[in-house]
Amino acid sequence: MYKIGCFFILTLFGVNMLFAQMTPKVETNLAGVYKGKTLFIQNPFDKADKRFCIETIYINEEYLDINYKLSAIKLDFEGFDLNTPVKIRVVHRDTLCVPVIINPEAILFHTIFRFTAVTLTDSALVWQTKGETGVGGEFEIEKLNNGIWIDQEVRESLGRYEGADYTHFPNLEEGANKYRIKYNFPRGSRVGHLYSWEVDFDHYPEPVEFTPKSAKTKVYLSRSTHYEIYDAGSKLVLDGQGTVIDVTVLRQGQYVIYFNGKDPGTFIKE
Numbered sequence: 001m002y003k004i005g006c007f008f009i010l011t012l013f014g015v016n017m018l019f020a021q022m023t024p025k026v027e028t029n030l031a032g033v034y035k036g037k038t039l040f041i042q043n044p045f046d047k048a049d050k051r052f053c054i055e056t057i058y059i060n061e062e063y064l065d066i067n068y069k070l071s072a073i074k075l076d077f078e079g080f081d082l083n084t085p086v087k088i089r090v091v092h093r094d095t096l097c098v099p100v101i102i103n104p105e106a107i108l109f110h111t112i113f114r115f116t117a118v119t120l121t122d123s124a125l126v127w128q129t130k131g132e133t134g135v136g137g138e139f140e141i142e143k144l145n146n147g148i149w150i151d152q153e154v155r156e157s158l159g160r161y162e163g164a165d166y167t168h169f170p171n172l173e174e175g176a177n178k179y180r181i182k183y184n185f186p187r188g189s190r191v192g193h194l195y196s197w198e199v200d201f202d203h204y205p206e207p208v209e210f211t212p213k214s215a216k217t218k219v220y221l222s223r224s225t226h227y228e229i230y231d232a233g234s235k236l237v238l239d240g241q242g243t244v245i246d247v248t249v250l251r252q253g254q255y256v257i258y259f260n261g262k263d264p265g266t267f268i269k270e
Contacts, residue, residue, distance in 0.1 A: 025055070028090040028099055031115070031197040032107030033083055039075040039107060041090065042100040043068070053097040058089040061198070072102075085180070085195040113194065116163070118181060120199040123224045125168040125179055127196060135159040136186030141168045144178040144198075157183070169241045171226050171260060172203040208259040214268040219245040219257075228258045 044053040054073065057064040066073065077086065086107055090099050112131035119126050125141065137157035142149040152171075158164040170179065181196040209222040221227070221243045229238040229245070232254060238245070250269045258264050 025091055026094055026098075028092065028101070029197060030088040030090075030101055030104055030107070031195065032086060032104075033195065034077045034080045034086050034107060036082055037103075037106040039077075039088070039104075040102040041073045041075070042102055043071055043073055044097055044099065045071060046093075046097055051093070053092045054090060054099050055093065056091045058091075060085075060087055061089070087197040113183065113185070115181070115183075115196040118196045118199050120170070120177070120179055120201045122172065122201065122203055122205060123169065125170050125181075125199070126166070127181055128163060128165050129157075129183070130161075130163045132157050132159050132161060132164060134186050138184050139166065140182040140184065141170075142180050142182060143170070144180075149180070152179075159186075169224075169226075172201065172205075174203055174205070177201045177203055205260075207263050210257065210265060210267070212267070214270055215247055216270045217246065217248050219247055219267060221245070221259075225259045228261070230256045230258075 041054070041057075045051070046053065052069055052071075054068050056068070057066070057073070057075070059075065059077070064075070075088070077084075080086065088101075088107075092099055113129065113133070114131055115127060116130050117126070117128040127139075135157070137159065139155045139157060141152040141155070143152050144150075153168055155166060155168070170177070178198055178200050180198045182193055183196075184193045205223070205225075208225050208227075211220050224241065224243050226241045227239060227245060228236055229247075229250070231237050237250060237255070238247070247269055252269050254266060254268050256264055256266050
């Protein structure tokens with residue numbers, strides 16, 4: 001009986017551990033700017049499982065080493081300079097156990113504008129907004145390069161209060177890529193700018209294939225990419241982004257084509 005009882009207890013323990021590992025994790029995200037204020041997060045306690053809701057918190061993707069067995073957690077942003085963009089990522093157990101951010105205004109500007117979605121793939125950076133008020137605002141697409149945010153493109157806002165969609169075609173480097181979007185409010189606004197959260201994409205593309213090798217009007221690429229075409233004198237004659245290249249403007253002869261600055265190939269314009 002003793003051996004059977006121990007086996008039964010250990011089996012239940014193993015099942016519980018497996019169930020805990022299989023429980024899907026959910027994230028609560030908040031992005032804004034550090035304004036010198038403390039952010040408070042309520043951490044619910046599940047009486048049935050005798051566990052707190054929050055498992056981990058990240059600030060700008062840096063793990064926050066604190067005591068998570070507290071009903072209220074405060075973020076002081078120690079070491080952050082004023083007006084530093086901050087992204088809070090709270091990982092918790094499931095959708096039934098949800099932390100509550102008590103004072104989101106501690107890092108949010110008093111504005112109805114917000115980013116509702118930001119995604120990055122191997123071919124496009126896409127974002128959606130709501131609450132744009134009037135024309136005159138603009139978006140700056142920024143890419144992290146050796147620890148410094150570099151402007152990639154400036155895009156005028158559409159000024160649509162009900163919501164707007166935008167797309168940027170990034171020049172991704174092989175390996176890790178990180179982007180964010182800075183919204184500059186129209187002149188006269190009491191708010192200067194607001195950042196989106198940061199998005200990442202690990203880019204390890206397959207070499208681009210193209211056809212035909214002898215073309216009169218168009219060259220077709222195996223995937224969307226940035227291309228540059230040079231003539232026999234190494235002069236750049238055509239560049240762009242996409243899956244189809246219109247070569248009707250080129251003179252007859254041999255050309256060299258590069259994809260994202262590498263993987264060169266040659267084709268003949270008939």
